[in-house]
Amino acid sequence: MRLSTGGRIDRSTPLAFTWDGRAMTGYAGDSIASALLANGVKIVARSFKYHRPRGIWGAWVDEPNAVVDVVWQGQHDPNARATLVPLRDGMAVRGVNAFPSVSFDLFGAIDAFSQFLPAGFYYKTFKWPNWQHYEPRIRAMAGLGRVGHQRDTRAYETRHAKCDLLIVGGGPAGLAALRAAAAGGLSVMLADDQPALGGSLLTDTAEIDGTDGLAWVAAVARQGQVLSGTTVFGAYDDGSYGLLEARNHAPAGWGQARLWVVRAAKVIFATGAIERPLVFPDNDRPGIMSADAVRRFLRGQAVLPGRSVVVATNNDSAYATAHALQEAGASVVVADARAVPGAIADGLRVLPGTVPLGTGGRRGVSWVDLGPQDGARRERMPVDLLAVSGGWSPAVHLFSQGGGALRWDIERVAFVPEGGATVAGSITGATDLPTCLAQGHAAGLAAAGGGDLGAPYSPPAPAAGAVLPLWQIGTSRRRQWVDLQNDVTAKDVGLAAAEGYRSVEHLKRYTTLGMATDQGKTSNVNGLALLAAATGRSIAEVGTTKFRPPFTPVPLAALAGSRFDRLVAPLRELPVHHDHLALGAEMRDYGGWARPACYQQIGEPVAAAIAREADNARARLGVFDGSSLGKIEVHGPDAAAFLNLIYYNEVANLRPGRLRYCLVLRETGVVFDDGVVGRLAADRYLLSPSSSHTAGVLAMLQAWHQLEYPAMQVAFHDVTAAWATFAVSGPRARALMQQLGSSVDVSDAGLPHMAVADGSVQGVTCRIARVSFTGDASYEISVPTGYATALWRHLLDLGAPLGMMPYGIEALSVLRAEKGYILIGTDTDGMTLPVDLGLDGPLRAKQVDFVGKRSLMTPDAKRADRRQFVGLLPEDANAVPAVGSHAVAGPREARRSLGWVTSACMSPVLKRSIALGMIEGGRARLGETVELFHLGKISRATICAPVFVDPAGERLHG
Amino acid sequence: MLLLPCPHCGLRDEPEFSFGGEPAIRPVPASTVDDATWADYVYLRQNEKGAHREIWCHSGGCGQWFVLTRDTVTHAVIAP
Structure with missing residues (x-):
């Protein structure tokens, strides 16, 4: 229920939303989770494997249960985490993994068979040879939300940034570090994943430097570049970090998420800590919540999740929640596992040496049995909320991703970072505000190397009591849940250990403990503590699983940013693209170029068009746009010698003005590309690689020049885009060329087959080559790209009386197939040697040690x-x-x-x-x-x- | 995302580079080496754990190929 006062919500802005179709209301400032709690919703999900009813446990990234399906403004998020998504007006929220709803789920009957579904069940049962029959059914029964088929039209952008110091976490420690580092003159970025800065100060009021905590936060935040609502999800090489900024308040079209790639010279992790659950019988019922989360919902959104409350704890931190609940009017009993409670219990009813021994309630917790750990006696208490604290696990994920070492701290009962001045706050195991502020200040000062303002002051806190290690309560036959998101129980961990899965990494993969969206944020330490106990080792010996990016799920769309479709693979257009379209060309993607497949006449099928074009080119005359064919110029005194070391064929003895069909091999001897090599002058060649291989051939030439033959004087220049090239082919090709009016003698004697000449047409530089991919007499005319349209139209005009038709790639492919001319990558593959193509002349005749030659002399090649x-x-x-x-x-x-x-x-x-x-x-x-x-x-x-x-x-x- | 030292352009972001693998010394003259030596050069690489010589090309920048030594465990560039 919602309290009438308090919280950081705007009661003047009600937000209407639906939950499984039911109309509900929340307020601006709510998350989906807080709005559901305020509306009295207990069951928010059905569990992954057993379809158990589950409620909200946490208030942050640790939440294992509340994965929901959200539709808002036509956009669909199938696995949204309810604790992290701000409520918006008009949201439609649904539970996942349930039919028809989480409240009444037909698959719920599965839970009755849970004893037949132990750890590793999947691996033991659903295996060869009938795996394909099981897989679809398992997929239907288990899992999370379903992905929609609508396109995500939201805009995702990418930004790159650099800074002297990146601070992760905007709580007291992170802000104290910002204050100290900024004073020392550093450029600082601070990222905090909450919608508002302040961390624990948002929940627990405090005085810092004589002012209200949040006023101090606001003042410090102005001293650096602060990104709120921004999760640092990965620590990568050389000080690079991946950040995801949720822009929930941006209007449609203004960027719903922003990926930051930040390069930081230094980093401070002030990432806080995550409360651990206690492992006791039936600890998964809705209404069993993290004590810290209860206080966050209460103070943040004025939500009171229950009125009859037991707070079960093994440490001091839950007492703040007990006090807050009591102030809000709830009746509270504290069950403290410790014989001597450490915290101030003013006005609270505390039962020392008491733990929860079991719970009941079909649709949510309705009673809890309390008693000593040995179960010698038990007392049943009616409750509608059981707030639990099993201690704290520092959020070491990013620190560890970045290569930081962890140490099991027996006193703090936690894995703590050995991070020196790169960590501050509760990530170190610190539990009180003055310590967090002092650590943050020291870290910021160390990063800046000077400019000490003195640490922020906050009144000292009472000395904290010790944490009682408590990993499993009782030996009841009732299930004791370790990982709520993956339905892993204490018994499953024991079974895995008994079956020999002693490594924590094996335990994870065998039981799925710590997988999925929460990545074991609540279950990791409890799970490995149980593994340690089951295998007779210490927790330090067992260690943790490797922390890997991302810290929280990142949408693939955010990683892609604007890099999709044509922005990642641009389609190049020919210089006379629009003339082709006007002629009815069917444009297709050929190796990254939009080229005419064929030119369809009205009502003409594609196959008929291809046959007509090919037939006409054979019988009369065709014109083809070859502008995409590669053109690489090779200059220099060593051009001939260098190319002779690269090409399969002899090219050094080519006379200027002559062309030769050549292959390029890889060092494996496999044919990489084919094309015509022309010699324009003694020190100048023109290569024509395949359209889609031009970049690859150029890269290969550069690599061989730099790495193998750096002393040779030769340079390469890709001029493909500088020239437009059209080929005329057929029995009437020469007749057309003679009318073109170029300065080149195009007679068979003046320009024989495999010859090239430079000249001019209409006063414009041109190059004419006699080269054929059709088997008919062909001329390729090239002009600077700016004259492409003029030449194309001129050719069409001259060709019309000769019966000329343009032909596309498909007709060309037919013409060349009739001649048996190969298409690289079509007729050849990654095993084709030149000898396989019948081209063995150069291997026998050429003395030079060209690329791939030696591979053609192996037994396999012969x-x-x-x-x-x-x-x-x-x-x-x-x-x-x-x-x-x-x-x-x-x-x-x-x-x-x-x-x-x-x-x-x-x-x-x-x-x-x-x-x-x-x-x-x-x-x-x-x-x-x-x-x-x-x-x-x-x-x-x-x-x-x-x-x-x-x-x-x-x-x-x- | 590594920072790699281009000999011309200095430290630049990894996406600007292409990886060329482990450098292999081309046996010359190739026609005189036996099949095993040639196969070793064409196909076999050491893939060392730890210090690892590798070639990179600043393909998104100046186009220069260069050799560097990198630790394959820590990813740190040991020697340009």
């Missing part, structure tokens, strides 16, 4: 049964075999794959289907028939040479 590039003539001339079909042969018992189809199409020239493939020992099998197997269907094809049209190459000369 095997006779290597897969070789061949043609395949399908028996059914009208059926195009699927690319990837396996060629199988051999008698029934020894049938096996000899290789596969790499390209296949209908040939416009032959009017039949043709295919290319890689077949084991293929060149020795010409004329043999193989069966092509694809998805259970078999067709037949005859192995032939990989050239179907014009084997003599006469068409190249036009």
